[in-house]
Amino acid sequence: MSERTGNVRRVVVIGGGVSGLATALRLLEGAAARRLDLRVDVLESAPDFGGNLRTLARDGWRLEWGPNGFLDNEPATLRLVERLDLNGELVRSSDAARRRFLVVGGRLREIPASPPAFLKTDLxxxxxxxxxxxxxxxxxxxxxxxxxxxxxxxxxxxxxxxxxxxxxxxxxxxxxxxxxxxxxxxxxxxxxxxxxxxxxxxxxxxxxxxxxxxxxxxxxxAADAGPSGTLHSFRDGMAALPAALARTLRADARAVLGAGADVTSVSRDGGTWRVRTADGATLDGDAVVHAAPAHAAAAHLRDLDPALSGLLDGIPYVPMAVIALGYARGDVAHDLDGFGMLIPTCERSRLLGALWTSSIFPGRAPDGRVLLHCMAGGPGDPHVLDDDDGALRDRAVAELRGLMGLRGEPALVQVFRHPRAIAQYEPGHLARLRRIDARLAGLPGLHLSGSSYRGVSVNACIKESETMAAAVLDRLAAAAPGAEGGTA
Ligand SMILES: Cc1cc2nc3c(=O)[nH]c(=O)nc-3n(C[C@H](O)[C@H](O)[C@H](O)COP(=O)(O)OP(=O)(O)OC[C@H]3O[C@@H](n4cnc5c(N)ncnc54)[C@H](O)[C@@H]3O)c2cc1C
Missing domain, CATH: 1.10.3110.10 (protoporphyrinogen ix oxidase, domain 3)
Structure with missing residues (x-):
């Protein structure tokens, strides 16, 4: 698994979420443009690629495990969608989704969306x-x-x-x-x-x-005012993006995608990087892009650089539960004409908020049904996942029943558990990144990427995949014999 041949440069990407997959694709495209002979291995511990981007399709329901969509104001994402030939699959959120609500004083209140509405509101x-x-x-x-x-x-x-x-x-x-x-x-x-x-x-x-x-x-x-920042997804859900990425990579003989490859350590042997997996296999590369969360990187780099590992360990994540509830339309009194609702901390609710998913995108619920995604957890509720699925369902139903006029039992319940959902960029995060970069400067060829560092949105991850791929290729090109800009 670990031998290296001739002038072929090898990059090992750890983590097959959107960050890792998009970086792998950009690496291969950039290498071709620079006439660099490259091979990329993507190692993903889960059986499937996609990380947080997973969509469960069940009996006419389409349930998102993580993100529901992305804004169309990031050029890197639009380029990727175009590159993957997914433009025809894009779905735009409904106009109604511009209306957003807060829970205040135990009631749903519309957020004023314009200066006149702000002046009029009694919020x-x-x-x-x-x-x-x-x-x-x-x-x-x-x-x-x-x-x-x-x-x-x-x-x-x-x-x-x-x-x-x-x-x-x-x-x-x-x-x-x-x-x-x-x-x-x-x-x-x-x-x-x-x-x-x-x-x-x-x-x-x-x-x-x-x-x-x-x-x-x-x-x-400006005539070219640019995209407006409207929420989009794909007809079949967000999983369409990693699925297309994986398909495109698999069709490229220079890429190898390894699912079920649980990385346990990253080490260095002279100028070669060595990635070890739980089954005892090793993979060598000229560079490693670690695109799994910071807590995973901390574990993998502990022996190599304890100080770097400590810095990575200090990036906290919060647990979250996503509770998807499906109802017959007639069992929800509220018109659901909007994006959903958020709940300020002062309301002391046991939910963070809820999306009215079937109002945002078409095709998320069977005819005559509506779909809600409720969020619980976060730093104010660190033990949220101690509750079993039934308790989480009861909590969501109890909170929404009065607010939205729910009647009867939900037709569908699905709980998605995220023990470490989203990185929290606490005060000091940028200074921490600077110290991380200083450690990485002493470890040339090792790169850290993904939502733990410079932006948690899907857009931020895709944007970073372009800059990350360019940085890795710059370094490889500088060392590649015979390559453009390289030393012979
Ligand atoms: C509930 C929820 C809702 C969200 N909603 C939105 C939204 O609406 N819009 C938006 O833009 N963003 C949203 N986000 C954020 C967004 O989903 C993530 O930031 C983004 O998907 C992160 O992608 P990533 O590739 O960096 O990381 P991940 O998706 O976490 O991928 C990392 C991958 O690394 C793998 N891995 C971990 N350890 C190892 C190991 N030892 N060996 C090999 N592989 C390993 C994991 O299995 C995973 O597949 C949401 C996130 C959550 C949790």
Missing amino acids: FTPRAKLRVLGELLVPRRRDLGRAADDPATDESVWEFGRRRLGRDFAELMLDPMVKGIFGGDARRLSLAAAFPRMVELERDHGSLFRALAAISKQRKR
């Missing part, structure tokens, strides 16, 4: 509204953009919201938004790591309102 007191409008007058922080150098300046999302928009806005809007994206706690998430664009906007415009005004002016001026 906020007049005083809280004035405080939000006062954002224009809040001075710019002087130490913006220094979080990687000085963790003391690394503001939490909640603290940023409180400082610029007031406590009520932070509590009612930012707190649930962070639950919706990270399953996390706005008070324990770094703004600079989780939402770097916000830091740029404050730095460049001095105010979020001024930034929004400038952006919308630019959009109006």
Whole structure:
């Protein structure tokens, strides 16, 4: 399994989620363009590829294990979809999905989506509204953009919201938004790591309102305003993306996909990287892209570099349960005309929120039925997975019954358990990444990729796959005899 031949360069990719698969594809494409003779092995511990992107199709229901969709505002994702010939499979979220709801005071309340709606809503007191409008007058922080150098300046999302928009806005809007994206706690998430664009906007415009005004002016001026950021998925669900990636890679003689290959360690023998799997096999490469979560990388690198392993171990993940509930349409009184609902921490609910999945995308439930995906867990409920499926179902039904007028028993129940669902970029994350990069500088050929580091969304993972592949190829090309730009 481990011999190496001639001038062929070998890269071992660990983890067959969207990050690993997309990186493997970009590596092969980039190698061809650079006339580099490359072989890529992708090792995935699960029986199937895709990581979090899994769709369960059952009796006319289509259930997402992890992500429900992605925004169409990331060029790297659009390029990948095009490359995989998946444009015809794309489905756009319904217009109704633009309406989003909060649970406040035990009732469903629509989130105001425009300035006039914000002025009219009674979600906020007049005083809280004035405080939000006062954002224009809040001075710019002087130490913006220094979080990687000085963790003391690394503001939490909640603290940023409180400082610029007031406590009520932070509590009612930012707190649930962070639950919706990270399953996390706005008070324990770094703004600079989780939402770097916000830091740029404050730095460049001095105010979020001024930034929004400038952006919308630019959009109006530019004929090519670019994609709008609408949620999309695929007709058969999100699993279509890794399935197409795996198909394309399998059709390429330069790629080998190994499912059920549980990596146990990564070591180095001179200039060669050695990856060992649980069945005792080894695979050698000129480079390794570790695209499994940071906690897995920490375990694999413990003997090689204990300091690096410790840094990786310090990136926390939260547990989550996704509880899919299917109902007969007539058993849900609410019109479900929207995306779903998020629940602020101050409501003390046992759910983070719920998506009205069958209202967002067509074909997610059989005719006459509706599908809801409820989320529970996160840092506020670290023992969520101690509950069995029945208890999780009961918890979701109990929370939604009054809010949405549920009657009778669900026609479908499916619980998806995520012991380590989503990485939490806590304050200090960027400084940690800098220290990780410093360790990696002493380990040339070892690369870390995936949602643990520089963005948790599917879009962020795909974007990183392009930069990661380019970085790996740059290094290989520099050392490849006879290759373009290489040393002979
Ligand atoms: C419940 C939930 C909802 C989400 N919703 C959204 C959403 O709506 N939109 C969005 O953009 N993002 C969403 N995300 C985030 C998104 O799904 C992930 O960030 C993204 O899929 C991560 O991809 P990845 O390839 O980096 O990691 P993963 O998908 O975790 O893939 C890593 C792979 O490495 C493998 N692996 C682990 N250990 C080993 C080992 N020892 N040897 C070999 N292989 C190993 C794993 O089996 C896995 O297949 C959601 C995540 C969750 C959990």
